[in-house]
Amino acid sequence: MAKRELPKHVYRQSNGIYFQRRGWPSQKFQSEFGTAEFWTEYAGILSQKDRPRKVVTRNFGALIDHYRKSPRYKNLKPRTGLDYDKYLDFFREIMGDANPAKMQRKDVIRLRDSNAEKAYFANYSLRVLRVLMEHCVDLGWRETNPARGVPEIKTAKTEREPWPRELLDVYRAHCPLGTRERLVMELCVGTGQRIGDVLTMRWSNIENGAVWVRQSKTSKELWVPILPELQAALDAASRHSVYILTNERGTNRWSYRGASAAVRKVREQIGALAYDIHSWRYNAACELLEAGCGDDLIAAVTGQSPAMVQHYTKKVRQRIRAVQAQQMRTEQHRP
Missing domain, CATH: 1.10.443.10 (Intergrase catalytic core)
Structure with a gap:
């Protein structure tokens, strides 16, 4: 059977027929090509409801993993590393699957302001995000650092004093x-x-x-x-x-x-x-x-x-x- 006779994104391999599309998981058809069951299976793969989740390798989860393996992270002092870990885990939880290349300055500001009632948390998370996005630039995943230049939330500082x-x-x-x-x-x-x-x-x-x-x-x-x-x-x-x-x-x-x-x-x-x-x-x-x-x-x-x-x-x-x-x-x- 000629390749052109197969529908779009469908390819014959030595052990069967597969749906293969860039950014999608490869799937083997269970039905014989040309049958009604095959076309139902093919339509199901393409349908919005049953569409497989797109595979994204350059997401925040992958960026965090890569950063933790880098000298930039490994050279942190132990206490600083523990502090960074709290915010890296926070980023993974809220946007682990998101693409860091698409983050804009307005997104950074929105993230900062969403924690405005906890100024210390908001400001420290901004510092860690700035470092993380700089690592993203170094990897070649994006051209600029959207967190650079974003100001921290101003707070009334209380000077620490010695015990009387x-x-x-x-x-x-x-x-x-x-x-x-x-x-x-x-x-x-x-x-x-x-x-x-x-x-x-x-x-x-x-x-x-x-x-x-x-x-x-x-x-x-x-x-x-x-x-x-x-x-x-x-x-x-x-x-x-x-x-x-x-x-x-x-x-x-x-x-x-x-x-x-x-x-x-x-x-x-x-x-x-x-x-x-x-x-x-x-x-x-x-x-x-x-x-x-x-x-x-x-x-x-x-x-x-x-x-x-x-x-x-x-x-x-x-x-x-x-x-x-x-x-x-x-x-x-x-x-």
């Missing part, structure tokens, strides 16, 4: 030595490190009266001497694991979620909800400044860049400068 000294005293009184809540606070304040780095600290990191830290975000290695308050908390801690801070069973390190929830419970009980677990890093930087340390000495403990040292200490720095200025002003007018 008297509130830290209340915290210490509420959480005696030997509790994980006390130990995590003393580690954060005493070393000036991010909570993520504090939770991964091991007993083996302690050496010659100091703790070795390798910051996950910057990869900096720091040797931070242990303060008396922290040493007392370490002496009172039980050692059930290689990690200093462990879960309740002492079998593994304390998770961020677990530590954050435990500290929040204490904050609720002592009226400190305005100050969170991240504010303790501010305490460390500000206490060093108040002790007379210059920015280079502060950075030697916290591992921060000069700009971040300035940011973390700017309010305390302003107060110190203002006191100095007013004292000079007063002395000028003395007879």
